[in-house]
Amino acid sequence: MSAILESADIDRALKRISHEIIERNHGIESVVLLGIPTRGAYIAARLAEILKNLGSEVPVGTLDITMHRDDLRMRAPRPLLPTVLPLGGIEGKDVVLVDDVLFSGRTIRAALDALGELGRPKTVQLAVLVDRGHRELPIRADYVGKNLPTSSNESVKVSLKEVDGIDSVEITGAR
Amino acid sequence: MKNQLLSINDLSHSDVLSILNTAAELEKITSGANKKLPTLRGRTVVNLFFEDSTRTRISFETAAKRLSADVINFSAKGSSVSKGESLKDTAQTLQAMGADAVVIRHGSSGAAQRLADSGWISATVINAGDGTHEHPTQALLDAFTISKAFPDRKNDFSGVRVAIVGDILHSRVARSNVLLLTKLGAKVTLIAPPTLLPVGVEQWPVDISYDFDAEIENFDVVMMLRIQLERMSNFFFPNEREYSRRYGLNETRLSRMKKSAIVMHPGPMNRGLEISASSADSSRSVIVDQVGNGVVARMAVLYLLLGGAPISEVLS
Numbered sequence: 001m002s003a004i005l006e007s008a009d010i011d012r013a014l015k016r017i018s019h020e021i022i023e024r025n026h027g028i029e030s031v032v033l034l035g036i037p038t039r040g041a042y043i044a045a046r047l048a049e050i051l052k053n054l055g056s057e058v059p060v061g062t063l064d065i066t067m068h069r070d071d072l073r074m075r076a077p078r079p080l081l082p083t084v085l086p087l088g089g090i091e092g093k094d095v096v097l098v099d100d101v102l103f104s105g106r107t108i109r110a111a112l113d114a115l116g117e118l119g120r121p122k123t124v125q126l127a128v129l130v131d132r133g134h135r136e137l138p139i140r141a142d143y144v145g146k147n148l149p150t151s152s153n154e155s156v157k158v159s160l161k162e163v164d165g166i167d168s169v170e171i172t173g174a175r
Numbered sequence: 176m177k178n179q180l181l182s183i184n185d186l187s188h189s190d191v192l193s194i195l196n197t198a199a200e201l202e203k204i205t206s207g208a209n210k211k212l213p214t215l216r217g218r219t220v221v222n223l224f225f226e227d228s229t230r231t232r233i234s235f236e237t238a239a240k241r242l243s244a245d246v247i248n249f250s251a252k253g254s255s256v257s258k259g260e261s262l263k264d265t266a267q268t269l270q271a272m273g274a275d276a277v278v279i280r281h282g283s284s285g286a287a288q289r290l291a292d293s294g295w296i297s298a299t300v301i302n303a304g305d306g307t308h309e310h311p312t313q314a315l316l317d318a319f320t321i322s323k324a325f326p327d328r329k330n331d332f333s334g335v336r337v338a339i340v341g342d343i344l345h346s347r348v349a350r351s352n353v354l355l356l357t358k359l360g361a362k363v364t365l366i367a368p369p370t371l372l373p374v375g376v377e378q379w380p381v382d383i384s385y386d387f388d389a390e391i392e393n394f395d396v397v398m399m400l401r402i403q404l405e406r407m408s409n410f411f412f413p414n415e416r417e418y419s420r421r422y423g424l425n426e427t428r429l430s431r432m433k434k435s436a437i438v439m440h441p442g443p444m445n446r447g448l449e450i451s452a453s454s455a456d457s458s459r460s461v462i463v464d465q466v467g468n469g470v471v472a473r474m475a476v477l478y479l480l481l482g483g484a485p486i487s488e489v490l491s
Contacts, residue, residue, distance in 0.1 A: 064204070067204070067212045067213070067214045067478075068212075068213060072214065072483060072484075073483065074484055076483045076484060077176075077478060077479045077480075077482040077483035078483070079193055079196065079197065080196070080197050080200035080201065081200070082203075083200065083203055083204050114204075117204065117207060117209045117212070118204075119207070
């Protein structure tokens with residue numbers, strides 16, 4: 001078990017994604033960031049911080065997807081995580097969903113449904129720190145920090161300073 | 176959390192916090208134009224009401240529908256119960272129809288427990304008021320209302336002083352609230368004439384007073400209870416005017432309350448008896464908020480009881 005990405009790698013990846021967001025949207029005026037709790041919310045906050053240092057302030061919020069999951073009946077009820085609508089809402093905006101790991105794509109499917117409850121954005125884009133493959137739905141990311149080929153019985157562990165005290169991405173549990 | 180809600184005693188402190196936090200999040204995500212969530216699609220909730228009710232039944236119905244569950248309303252009037260059908264046969268009918276949850280309101284204390292323990296049905300049982308025993312979802316919505324009125328406390332009510340005033344004897348709302356609010360740390364004082372206090376009340380974890388005026392400046396929450404005229408088969412006080420003068424909330428008493436204090440009432444109100452119209456409609460009153468909070472609190476309960484896998488599957 002070794003770190004695939006360390007703190008400096010994560011910083012670099014997020015900086016690159018920030019630049020790509022500006023480039024892709026021809027500026028940043030109508031962009032809002034929506035992080036999927038827990039770790040996606042922290043990554044969204046970091047992207048907003050980087051964009052601010054680049055001279056572009058973007059509204060940032062969080063979006064809980066629990067009520068829209070398709071696997072609710074396979075586990076005990078999960079507690080809801082905070083949803084915070086960004087300043088100015090999402091109506092007509094270019095929404096960038098932010099998550100830590102893109103895997104089956106089911107979380108993003110649920111997020112698209114949850115987004116529909118809040119309003120009708122102009123476009124929805126997806127930024128992830130790690131894309132580990134093994135998609136089960138026709139979903140792809142627009143901004144990827146690192147493409148990480150994995151076997152489906154491994155798991156990818158993203159740790160962030162805000163919750164875990166350390167920045168790292170590890171692959172664990174290969175059998 | 177157990178897979179039924181019959182009494183506040185079924186809930187641990189962390190269950191209560193989980194319900195209150197879930198209710199707060201649900202309120203946020205259903206405050207937009209689209210109030211409906213797909214979470215309980217395909218599940219059936221039966222409202223089994225043997226007693227009249229307006230807000231509890233509508234509140235449960237709204238809560239279940241906002242979570243996309245199918246709702247069947249069953250009231251004893253106009254059903255085969257009026258032909259003498261027993262609770263057992265009614266329950267088995269509901270079982271055969273595939274109910275996932277039964278919300279029961281019954282005039283006899285312990286009816287919800289009987290339904291849950293009998294083995295007649297496999298559905299989740301939620302007590303919506305049984306006789307003079309308990310009304311747990313009312314207490315949860317009251318706690319949620321208090322939590323919103325005092326947001327800095329973050330669901331820790333230690334030091335909050337709550338007065339529950341009026342017909343404690345017949346009140347399932349009072350019983351559930353005493354259990355729940357003390358669990359969250361509040362200090363509860365029951366205020367009533369001695370004739371309207373139940374036997375054994377001195378064993379409850381509360382203060383008792385016969386004098387509404389004695390400490391009225393000190394309470395953060397004043398919860399008025401309805402005088403349950405339909406349960407007043409005996410004489411508990413000389414007349415309504417005397418009751419109203421000694422135990423009713425009027426403008427004089429309202430003006431003596433703390434500036435930050437709130438007025439609650441589970442409804443339906445007897446305006447002019449336990450609460451004056453001006454007190455009920457004052458800016459301190461959160462009585463209308465309680466109704467809205469009831470919907471999200473019940474959504475939280477339904478989601479946490481029905482939203483996941485059946486308990487048996489999670490354990491196996």
